[in-house]
Amino acid sequence: MDLNPNRLWVDGCFDFTHHGHSGAILQARRLIPRDQTGELICGVHNDKDILINKGGMPVMNERERYAHTRSNRWCTRVVENAPYVTQAAVLDACGCKYVVHGDDISNDADGNDCYGPMKQLGRFRVVKRTEGVSTTDIIHRILSGSRTYTDVDAEIEDVHLDQLARYATATNGHDPWCYVFMHDFDHVTVKGRFAFDPRKTVYIEGDFDLFHVGHIEQLARLRQRHNADDTRVADGVADDGSVHVIVGITCSEDDLPCIMTLAERALGVLSCRYVDGIVLAPVAGLATSIRCLEHWRLDDPQLTLDGQFSYLNRRVVLDRVLSQRDHYVARNARKGVAS
Known part of the structure; x- marks a missing residue:
């Protein structure tokens, strides 16, 4: 070749x-x-x-x-x-x-x-x-229980527009594709390439902490429910007849703080080919206040049913790290990171 x-x-x-x-x-x-x-x-x-x-x-x-x-x-x-x-x-x-x-x-x-x-x-x-x-x-944060942010406003301020715009690009890495909204659909932070219409939008909301293939499998299912022959993202060409998947990424809850920051979770989700846009720190009730085609919560049983990776969740990932604590502490120490 x-x-x-x-x-x-x-x-x-x-x-x-x-x-x-x-x-x-x-x-x-x-x-x-x-x-x-x-x-x-x-x-x-x-x-x-x-x-x-x-x-x-x-x-x-x-x-x-x-x-x-x-x-x-x-x-x-x-x-x-x-x-x-x-x-x-x-x-x-x-x-x-x-x-x-x-x-x-x-x-x-x-x-x-x-x-x-x-x-x-x-x-x-x-x-x-x-x-x-x-x-x-990331392993250090899990082992030590440390968090980068404890204040929601400070976490939002750490989200940089230039990074969001890069990660929102189409498959060629240059042209725009994804939308990025702040709090609701009225505040556009990064404009996507297609004509946004809530009525042609499937919305899913969750914290997407430790973004993993169990989450991705759910996003893929939403995409496939409405777009059987989905080539628009591969081509980077807008198709007004397509249904788009928009992800609301919530801030940490006090009783269950996220391991990863809002910015880290946003960039991870934006890199997924099944995503057409994100809403950062959506206002309470956004999912039910908009006239979208469907709205879902992350890990809804209908999205995880019989999934190849439905066994994956935050607890499983944390337990994998904690069960090998001695190994990871030693490995991090060799890299100059105290856990």
């Missing part, structure tokens, strides 16, 4: 597949010029290779990580069981000329640069690592 400079490869563990991972995928996709066609192939490592090279299992298993990465709007397709050390032969088989990675160092079990062979071949491209978020940081 011919190597195409606009067919790029990005790989990783993608544990939690948080907005830092999504940001790396987005940055890689944006390396392809807006006026040129291209593809971004995402290679995801399996559990065994992560255990060997990181000394412990990921929080999310390989099946969950494959599905979550596949749902990313800027990912063309996923290659499962991608080698931990990036191999030219794998990229060649996919027709990818370059691998893209952040500006941080990634080593294998022997301490070797996972991208060393590709760098020597001149087939490595670098993007800036997303600051302020990592799987290590």
